[in-house]
Amino acid sequence: MTLTREEVEHIANLARLQLSEEELALYRGQLSAILEYFSQLQVLDTTEIPPTASVLPARSVLREDRVRPGLNREELLRNAPEEEAGQIRVPPVLD
Amino acid sequence: MSGLIDLSLVQAVQALRKGDISSRLLIEAYLERINQLDAKLHAFLAIAPEKALAQAEAADRRLQAWRRHPEEPLPALLGIPVAVKDVLCVAGMPCTCGSRILEEFYPPFHATVVERLLSAGAIILGKTNTDEFAMGSSTENSAYGVTHNPWDLERVPGGSSGGSAAAVAARLALVALGTDTGGSVRQPASFCGVTGIKPTYGRVSRYGLVAYGSSLDVVGVLGRDVQDVASVFSQIAGYDTKDATTLDLPVPGMNVGEQADLSGLRVGVPEEYFIPGMQAEVEEVVRQAIHMLEKLGAQLKPVSMPHTRYALPVYYIVAPAEASANLARYDGIRYGPRVPAQTLWGVFRQTRGQKFGPEVKRRIMLGTYALSAGYYEAYYGQAQKVRTLIKQDFDAAFKDVDVIAAPVAPTTAFKIGGHGDDPLSMYLEDVFTLPANLAGVPGLAFPVGFDQQGLPVGMQLMGPHFREELLFRTAFTYQRATEWHKNTPEMVA
Numbered sequence: 001m002t003l004t005r006e007e008v009e010h011i012a013n014l015a016r017l018q019l020s021e022e023e024l025a026l027y028r029g030q031l032s033a034i035l036e037y038f039s040q041l042q043v044l045d046t047t048e049i050p051p052t053a054s055v056l057p058a059r060s061v062l063r064e065d066r067v068r069p070g071l072n073r074e075e076l077l078r079n080a081p082e083e084e085a086g087q088i089r090v091p092p093v094l095d
Numbered sequence: 096m097s098g099l100i101d102l103s104l105v106q107a108v109q110a111l112r113k114g115d116i117s118s119r120l121l122i123e124a125y126l127e128r129i130n131q132l133d134a135k136l137h138a139f140l141a142i143a144p145e146k147a148l149a150q151a152e153a154a155d156r157r158l159q160a161w162r163r164h165p166e167e168p169l170p171a172l173l174g175i176p177v178a179v180k181d182v183l184c185v186a187g188m189p190c191t192c193g194s195r196i197l198e199e200f201y202p203p204f205h206a207t208v209v210e211r212l213l214s215a216g217a218i219i220l221g222k223t224n225t226d227e228f229a230m231g232s233s234t235e236n237s238a239y240g241v242t243h244n245p246w247d248l249e250r251v252p253g254g255s256s257g258g259s260a261a262a263v264a265a266r267l268a269l270v271a272l273g274t275d276t277g278g279s280v281r282q283p284a285s286f287c288g289v290t291g292i293k294p295t296y297g298r299v300s301r302y303g304l305v306a307y308g309s310s311l312d313v314v315g316v317l318g319r320d321v322q323d324v325a326s327v328f329s330q331i332a333g334y335d336t337k338d339a340t341t342l343d344l345p346v347p348g349m350n351v352g353e354q355a356d357l358s359g360l361r362v363g364v365p366e367e368y369f370i371p372g373m374q375a376e377v378e379e380v381v382r383q384a385i386h387m388l389e390k391l392g393a394q395l396k397p398v399s400m401p402h403t404r405y406a407l408p409v410y411y412i413v414a415p416a417e418a419s420a421n422l423a424r425y426d427g428i429r430y431g432p433r434v435p436a437q438t439l440w441g442v443f444r445q446t447r448g449q450k451f452g453p454e455v456k457r458r459i460m461l462g463t464y465a466l467s468a469g470y471y472e473a474y475y476g477q478a479q480k481v482r483t484l485i486k487q488d489f490d491a492a493f494k495d496v497d498v499i500a501a502p503v504a505p506t507t508a509f510k511i512g513g514h515g516d517d518p519l520s521m522y523l524e525d526v527f528t529l530p531a532n533l534a535g536v537p538g539l540a541f542p543v544g545f546d547q548q549g550l551p552v553g554m555q556l557m558g559p560h561f562r563e564e565l566l567f568r569t570a571f572t573y574q575r576a577t578e579w580h581k582n583t584p585e586m587v588a
Contacts, residue, residue, distance in 0.1 A: 008460070015419060015463040016426070016440075017456055018448030027460055030518055034461060037519060038408045041477050044484070051479030052486055054310050054340075055535030055560075056297050061339040075203040081433035090428055091439050 001039060002032045099124040100266045100587075104175055104323035107269065111158055111174045118151040118158070118174030118218070125176045125220055129267045132586060136243050138252075138262040140181050141189055142221035147176070150218045157216075171330055173216030178268035180259050181222040182229050183314070184303040185209050188219075192305050193227040193237035193255075196425045196450035198432060206303020207338065208272060208314050208331040215330040220268055223258030227452045228422065229279055229307045231255050232524040233509070236454040241511055244286060245584040246550055250508040253283030256317065260287040263317050266587050270318040270327050276308045277410050278503070278528025280315035281540035285503035285553025288542045290324050290570070290580060291317040293528075295561045296535035297342045299328075300335035306421040308414035311532045320580045321541065321570045328563065347564035357572050358392035363496030367403035368527055373505035376546040381502045384543035384554045384573070388500065391572055396496050400488040405481050406529040411522055412465045412478035413533070419462030422455070457518060482533050489534040489557075498569055499557040502527055503540045507550035531557050539566040542579045551582070 008028045012019045019027070073086065082089040099121055102110060110116045126144050133139050154174035161169050179185055182192050184202035191197045205213070212219070226236035234242040234257030242257045244250040245265035252261040256273030260283035263271050273280040275293035284291030292315050299314045306312060314331065318324040325347075334343040364385055369378050389395050427433035427446030434445035451459070465474035492499060504524055514521040531538040536557050543554040556566045574580050 011460050011464050011467070014467060015459050016423075016443040016447050017451070017459065018444035019456070023453075023456070027457060030457060031460060031464070034411065034519055034522075035464075038412060038474065041405060041408050041412075041481055042473070044405070044477075044481055046477060046480035046484070049480040049483050051476065052482040052533075053479060055486060055533075056340060056342070063336065071203050079200055079203075079430035081427060081431070088429060091437065091442055093439055 001036045003028055003035070100128060103319055104269050104326055107175060108172070108326075112161075112169070114158070114162060118154040119148065121174065122147050122151040122176055122218055122220070125266075125268060128265070129220065132265055133267060135248060136245060136261050136265055136267070137240055138223055138242050138258040138265065138267055139178070139221045140191060140193070140224050140239055140258070143188055143219060146187070147218050147220055154216060154218065170214065170216035171326065172212065175217050176220050176269050177212060177217045177327070178220050178223045178259055178262045178271040179209060180256050180271070180273050181225050182274055182305045183209060183272060184305070185219060185222065188222055190222070190305065191239070192229070193225040193239060194450070194452065194455065195238045196431045196446070200430050202303070204303060207300035207335045209303065211331045212272075212327075223256070223262055223271060225258060226255035227455050228305065228418070229255040229274055229276055230418070230454050230458055232278070232282060232521055233511075233514070234258060235511065236452060238452050243511070244508045245586055246288065247508065247548075249510055250550070251286065251511055253286030253504070253508060255279040255283075257283045259317050260284055260289055260291070263287070263289045263319060264584060266583070270316060270323055272331075273315050273317050274304060275313050275315045275532065276311045277414060277532050278525045280317060281528050281538055281553070281555055282504050282524065284317050284540040285542070285551065286508040288551030288553075288582060288584070289317050290320055290539070290541040291315060292324050292328055292563065292566070293531060293538045294328065294332060294563055295537045296532075297340050298537070298561060298563070299332050300338040300341050302335055302337035308417040309421060310417060311414060321539070321567055321574055325567045342561070344561055347567070354568060354572060356392035357388060357569060360393040360498070360569060361496040362388050362393045362395050363398035363492050363499040364395055365398050365400045365403065365492070365499060365501060367400050368501035370505070370526075373502070374507060374546065377502055377504070377506060377552050380544035380546070380552040381554050385500050387577065388569070388573060391576055393569075398492040398496055398499065400492060400530070402481065402484045402488050403530055406485055406533055407522060407526050409478045409481045409485065409533060410525070410529040411461070412474050413482065415458040415462030416465045416475050417462070419459045419466065422459055425451070454518070485530055486534040489530070489536055493559045497558070498565060501555055501557070503553040503555045504528070507546045507548070507552055527555070536560055537563045537566055539563075539570055541570050541574065542582070543577075544579055545582075
């Protein structure tokens with residue numbers, strides 16, 4: 001199983017990762033080897049086996065819908081890379 | 096001075112109550128150890144000496160008042176120095192997760208486990224080093240430099256909770272919090288010769304833990320012996336309204352129980368955990384420890400866990416898939432550094448491309464691929480089904496035995512750089528710890544001997560869901576009969 005350069009670039013795009021040419025080449029080799037190793041899972045017949053998403057019994061947890069103190073806005077904004085007028089500043093969303 | 100750091104947590108709690116020692120002197124002793132030794136070890140990413148000393152003085156005042164009114168309740172860990180892995184939020188301290196993408200991030204709230212430690216009177220010395228976002232088995236993936244193993248500075252401490260394990264082993268902290276997604280408490284505990292619990296999935300709140308693999312992550316404790324670990328575990332465990340995955344079940348107390356021996360206990364020994372290619376001395380030492388359990392009265396039974404070998408590929412699909420979703424939030428918008436670009440799209444790609452390290456990018460790509468259209472069923476879907484088979488192996492084994500005993504890792508601590516650029520060979524280090532995470536069962540690692548180079552070897556006990564007390568009692572009986580957990584690296588002596 002060998003990924004093409006285009007496939008690696010496509011995955012990087014989906015993951016919003018800007019990669020250099022060297023990184024694309026490195027990950028192409030490494031991911032191909034790892035996926036090859038994963039292929040051993042294909043030999044198991046699992047047609048009758050249900051998937052496990054969580055080991056806990058699934059249940060809904062509800063709480064009363066009432067106002068309670070939240071996080072402090074000023075403190076939250078202190079972590080933002082760019083701030084303006086009490087809001088987080090970002091580059092244009094639409095071109 | 097050396098007398099103070101020789102006290103275990105249980106001993107220190109007693110000495111503080113009696114007034115034989117003060118919290119201030121205890122905290123000073125640990126801060127001095129950090130000052131002297133952390134340049135060599137790099138176990139800490141941040142320390143908080145002023146705050147710790149102020150808390151120690153408050154603890155001493157409270158202890159003094161209590162001695163006049165000993166009928167008043169006293170918090171269980173009052174005045175005790177702890178370290179916290181840098182993936183858990185402590186308000187007022189940075190939380191980097193070992194990543195450049197969270198450089199300078201100051202969480203505005205405490206993780207629930209931190210809140211509970213502080214309510215119990217514990218004093219946080221600092222934040223410990225970790226593989227970036229807890230992805231790794233050596234701390235070599237920390238963006239801030241590797242932690243060194245106190246037993247041999249040229250070797251890794253294990254990971255990802257390597258900073259916590261090294262700090263406890265070298266006595267730079269009395270106990271420490273870690274996290275375990277695929278072995279990240281147990282493997283470093285084993286490499287550094289300390290005791291570490293990976294609790295049952297759902298036993299300890301993850302509110303304020305930076306998420307990696309949400310169906311696997313648990314917060315655990317590393318300490319010098321089982322009693323110390325159980326003491327902290329009993330304080331942090333239990334239901335939390337802020338984490339819907341915690342279960343409302345009674346938490347066992349810190350008293351691990353007095354029992355003369357292990358008679359009546361059935362210990363399962365899975366042959367699938369003794370594989371060709373593992374370090375021969377590790378197998379030898381662990382088999383001796385299992386024999387010791389028998390001498391202490393336990394009954395040994397072979398158990399078969401035929402899907403063990405698939406835990407590695409299953410984990411390295413499931414965990415990266417979950418990580419690729421969990422780490423989508425690091426985009427240079429709300430927190431962390433932002434790499435400027437003309438467009439929003441450019442900010443995302445540049446910030447993530449430049450600020451994530453190589454292993455994190457690798458796992459995000461792996462997870463993204465496993466979840467992508469056309470490959471989902473073959474990879475993620477199949478991995479979830481095989482996960483069921485692995486869980487069923489445990490269910491079947493626990494019909495016949497009470498606990499399972501196995502090695503923690505196939506080797507002792509390896510050399511820094513020893514795995515070179517081969518991610519797959521590094522992943523193989525996790526082969527014995529991954530199954531417990533996939534099945535959600537608790538695991539307790541503790542030292543049971545040394546290899547010929549004098550490096551610690553660990554054994555793990557795994558038990559049914561929510562039966563941590565059974566693991567504590569078994570290991571406590573073992574530690575009472577043996578001395579392995581009392582060995583310390585040279586820098587302690």
